[in-house]
Amino acid sequence: MPTKSQQEIDRFARDLKPDVYQSVYGGTKATTEKRYEVLFRDYPDPDLLRQTAGQIKQHTLENLDKYLPQAEAALKANGAQVHFASDGDAANRMILEIMKANGCKSMVKSKSMVSEETGLGHYLEDNGMKCLETDLGEFIIQIDNDHPSHIVKPVAHKNRRDIAKSFEREGLGDYNDDPETITRRARKFLRGKYFEADVGLTGANFVSAESGRLTIVTNEGNARFCMAATPIHIAIVGIEKLVPHDRDLALFTALIGRSGTGQHLTSYTQFIGGPKREGQPDGPEQMHVIFVDNKRTEVLASQCSEILRCIRCGACLNVCPVYRQASGHAYRSVYPGPVGAVLSPLLAGSRFPELADLPKASSLCGACNEVCPVNIPIPDLLLRLRDKAKTEHAEKAMKGTPPMGMFGLLASQPHAWRAAMTMGAAMNLTPDAIINIVPPAAAWNSCRQLPKWRGGKFRNWMKSRSKN
Amino acid sequence: MATCLCDAFFDDVAKATVQVLEYLGVEVEFPADQTCCGQPAFNAGDWKASRKVVRHVVDAFKGEDPVVIPSGSCAAMLFHGALLEFEKEDDLPEVQQLANRSWELLDYIVNGLGVTEWPGSFPHKVSFHRSCHLRGTCSGPAALQLMESIDGLEIATFGEAEQCCGFGGAFSVSHPNVSGKMGQLKIENILAADPEYLVAADMGCLLHLGGIVDKGGKNLPRFHVAQVLRDALISANLLPAD
Numbered sequence A: 001m002p003t004k005s006q007q008e009i010d011r012f013a014r015d016l017k018p019d020v021y022q023s024v025y026g027g028t029k030a031t032t033e034k035r036y037e038v039l040f041r042d043y044p045d046p047d048l049l050r051q052t053a054g055q056i057k058q059h060t061l062e063n064l065d066k067y068l069p070q071a072e073a074a075l076k077a078n079g080a081q082v083h084f085a086s087d088g089d090a091a092n093r094m095i096l097e098i099m100k101a102n103g104c105k106s107m108v109k110s111k112s113m114v115s116e117e118t119g120l121g122h123y124l125e126d127n128g129m130k131c132l133e134t135d136l137g138e139f140i141i142q143i144d145n146d147h148p149s150h151i152v153k154p155v156a157h158k159n160r161r162d163i164a165k166s167f168e169r170e171g172l173g174d175y176n177d178d179p180e181t182i183t184r185r186a187r188k189f190l191r192g193k194y195f196e197a198d199v200g201l202t203g204a205n206f207v208s209a210e211s212g213r214l215t216i217v218t219n220e221g222n223a224r225f226c227m228a229a230t231p232i233h234i235a236i237v238g239i240e241k242l243v244p245h246d247r248d249l250a251l252f253t254a255l256i257g258r259s260g261t262g263q264h265l266t267s268y269t270q271f272i273g274g275p276k277r278e279g280q281p282d283g284p285e286q287m288h289v290i291f292v293d294n295k296r297t298e299v300l301a302s303q304c305s306e307i308l309r310c311i312r313c314g315a316c317l318n319v320c321p322v323y324r325q326a327s328g329h330a331y332r333s334v335y336p337g338p339v340g341a342v343l344s345p346l347l348a349g350s351r352f353p354e355l356a357d358l359p360k361a362s363s364l365c366g367a368c369n370e371v372c373p374v375n376i377p378i379p380d381l382l383l384r385l386r387d388k389a390k391t392e393h394a395e396k397a398m399k400g401t402p403p404m405g406m407f408g409l410l411a412s413q414p415h416a417w418r419a420a421m422t423m424g425a426a427m428n429l430t431p432d433a434i435i436n437i438v439p440p441a442a443a444w445n446s447c448r449q450l451p452k453w454r455g456g457k458f459r460n461w462m463k464s465r466s467k468n
Numbered sequence B: 001m002a003t004c005l006c007d008a009f010f011d012d013v014a015k016a017t018v019q020v021l022e023y024l025g026v027e028v029e030f031p032a033d034q035t036c037c038g039q040p041a042f043n044a045g046d047w048k049a050s051r052k053v054v055r056h057v058v059d060a061f062k063g064e065d066p067v068v069i070p071s072g073s074c075a076a077m078l079f080h081g082a083l084l085e086f087e088k089e090d091d092l093p094e095v096q097q098l099a100n101r102s103w104e105l106l107d108y109i110v111n112g113l114g115v116t117e118w119p120g121s122f123p124h125k126v127s128f129h130r131s132c133h134l135r136g137t138c139s140g141p142a143a144l145q146l147m148e149s150i151d152g153l154e155i156a157t158f159g160e161a162e163q164c165c166g167f168g169g170a171f172s173v174s175h176p177n178v179s180g181k182m183g184q185l186k187i188e189n190i191l192a193a194d195p196e197y198l199v200a201a202d203m204g205c206l207l208h209l210g211g212i213v214d215k216g217g218k219n220l221p222r223f224h225v226a227q228v229l230r231d232a233l234i235s236a237n238l239l240p241a242d
Helices: A007-015 A019-042 A045-063 A064-077 A088-101 A113-118 A120-126 A136-144 A160-169 A181-198 A222-227 A248-261 A296-301 A307-308 A317-321 A323-324 A336-348 A349-355 A369-373 A378-391 A404-411 A414-429 A439-445 A457-467 B003-007 B011-023 B039-044 B047-059 B070-087 B092-100 B105-114 B139-150 B176-192 B205-216 B225-235
Strands: A082-087 A106-109 A130-133 A199-202 A206-208 A214-218 A232-238 A270-273 A286-292 B067-069 B102-104 B124-130 B197-200 B220-226
Touching: A007 A323, A007 B176, A019 A045, A019 A248, A019 A317, A019 A323, A045 A064, A045 A248, A045 A307, A064 A206, A064 A286, A082 A088, A088 A113, A088 A120, A088 A136, A088 A199, A088 A232, A088 A286, A106 A120, A106 A222, A113 A120, A113 A286, A120 A130, A120 B092, A130 A136, A136 A181, A136 A317, A160 A181, A160 B070, A181 A222, A199 A222, A206 A248, A206 B092, A214 A222, A214 A248, A214 A457, A222 A270, A296 A307, A296 A336, A296 A404, A307 A336, A307 A378, A307 B011, A317 A323, A317 A336, A323 B176, A336 A349, A336 A369, A336 A378, A349 A378, A349 B011, A369 A378, A378 B039, A378 B047, A378 B070, A404 A414, A404 B039, A404 B047, A414 B003, A457 B003, B003 B011, B003 B205, B011 B105, B039 B047, B039 B070, B047 B070, B047 B092, B067 B070, B070 B092, B070 B102, B092 B102, B102 B105, B105 B124, B105 B225, B124 B139, B124 B176, B139 B225, B176 B205, B197 B205, B197 B225, B205 B220, B220 B225
Parallel strands: A082 A286, A106 A130, A106 A199, A199 A232, A232 A286, B067 B102, B124 B197, B197 B220
Antiparallel strands: A206 A214, A214 A270
C-alpha cells in the first residue's frame, strides 16, 4: 500500500508504473543470473579475479601521476593527440573546437558515460553541430529525448512496445514490436549516417599506460563503425580508465562482459593503437584522446577513492534490490544504482547536498560489493557518505531518518537503558493511533507490525539463574 | 552480547543462545552494563552518536574473553563497522581489540569451538533466510551445516534466496515503500516454499519479516537458529524443557 515518504527515491519507487517495474525487475534479475552462471562455470574462484582486478585498479589510481604521463607519451608516439579537460565544459569545448577547426558539421557517437556527464550531445546540438547516438539503447533515448536509466542498458526502463511506438513516431516504419525488426530498422537507419558524419566519438573502457592502446567493447559494433567511416576519431575518457599494462587487459576484458551482461566476451572488443598509419588502407586520419578529470581528482583525495575503480559494468545495479524497485531515474543523476549512489554525490562537488540522499537509499545488503568485478566496498562508501552528509548538515539525507542523539545518550548510560527497557512495555498498551504520531513509527507500521515489547525479561531470567 | 533487539523483543533468542553455549561447556557471562552495539546510529549516518555507544561497548566488554553475539549485523558492527568509524580516532586500538574477539554465534560454534554436528531432532521443514550480514562471512555456511546435521530438519529452499529482506535499520523507516516491497517479495518467495518455520540469524530480519507476516495476517512462525539448536537439545533430553 502507498506510504508517505520524505525520501525522493522511495517516492519514486512507490509511484513507479507497473510496466517500468516489470522491465527493470525482469531484466536485472535475468542478467544477474546469467552473470553468476557464466562466471562460476568459467572460473573456479571468480572472487580471486575480482580481488586481483580491484588491486590493479587501486594501484593504478594511487599512481596516476606516473601512469597518466606514461599513457600520454605512448598515445603521442602512436600518433594520437592528447588533451586534458579539467571539467565537463572544458571537454565539450575541446570537442567543439576540434570539429570547428576541421570544418566538421556532424558526429556519430558510440556509448560513453563520461559524455553523459558532460552533456556533450546537447552541447553540440546547441552549437549547431549534429550528434547522433549509434548505440541502439542510446539512439532510443535520443529520439525520445529521455535520459539513460542504466549504465549498460540505457533503456532498461522501457519495453519493446514503448520502443515500437517511438520508432513509428519517428517514421522508422509501421508499429512493430518484434525485437529483431526494431533492431533491423535501427541498423538500416544508422548505416548511412556513419558515412555522412565527419567525426566519430567513442569512449574507452580501458587505456593501457604501457602502450597507449584503447580498449573499447560493444555488442553492436557501432564503435567500430564510428571509427572506421569517419576521418576524425575523438575518444573521451575519464582519467580513471587507465590500467598499467596490456597484459592487464586479459583480466579486465574477461570480467567486463561476464559481469555486465553475462557474456564470456562482448561481441566486439577493439584495441585501438592510434590513427591510420602509412600503408594502412583505412581508419581515421586524426585521433584525439581527451582525458577528463571532472572532479575525479577530488574523489581520489576523498575517503571514497575506491569508487574510481569502477569499470561501468552495471552488475551492482542489476543485483541491487533498491534499484530493482526504484529504477534508474529515481537516482536523478547520470550514474544510478549503488555505484551512482556513491559516485554521483561526489561528482556533484559543491552540489553534494542536492544528492546527499542517494547514499541513504540502501539497506546496505552488500550484494553490490559481492558482484563488483573490481571489488569496490560500496556499502562502506555509502556509510562514509552518510557520515559526511550528517557532518555537513545535508538536510536531504536526514529526512525520514530518526534522530540518533537520544539513542546515543541512552545506549551509553546503562542505568537509563535498563529503565527504558522496562518502561518500553507501556508500548504494548498504547494504541497504534497514538504510536503513529511519531513519524518513524508510522512509517514502520505502514506495512509492518511490531512484536510485543518484552524488555527486561531476558535480564530477569539471567538474574534469577545467578541466584540459584 | 545479547543485543538491543533481544533486550527489547527477542528475549527467548538470548536465552537460547546462553543455553546452547552452556551445553557446549562455555561459561557465559552477561555484563549487565551492556546496551546496544551502536549500529542504529552508524547506519543512520550519525557516527558521532554511534562512537559514543561503541566506546560504551568497549568499556562494558573489557577483557580478553570472546564476545559472542546471536546476530550477524551486530557482530559485523563490532568487527567491521566500528573500525570504519574509528579510523581517525585515538582509541582505535581498543576498538580493534574488541573487534578481534567479537564473534557471530554460529561462526563461533562451528569455527571457534569446532563443533560441526548437532544432536537431537527438529522434525520440521524450515526455510533459512541467510541474513545479509552473513554475506561473505563463515556464519551462513556454519548455520546451514549445523541445521542440516539435525535429525528430521528439512531445509526448504526458496526463490531469490540471496536477496535482502529490506530491513536495513533506519532504511526501513526512511524508505518504507522500498523496504516494504523488498520484504513482501521475500515473504512471497518463502511462503511459496511452504515451510513450517522461517529461520534466520539476525533479529533485524526477523523483526522486519515477522512484522510483514503479522501485518498481512499470514501464519509463518519465526525462529532464530539458536532457538532451533536449543529445541533440538531439548528433544534429545540434553537440556531440560522449562
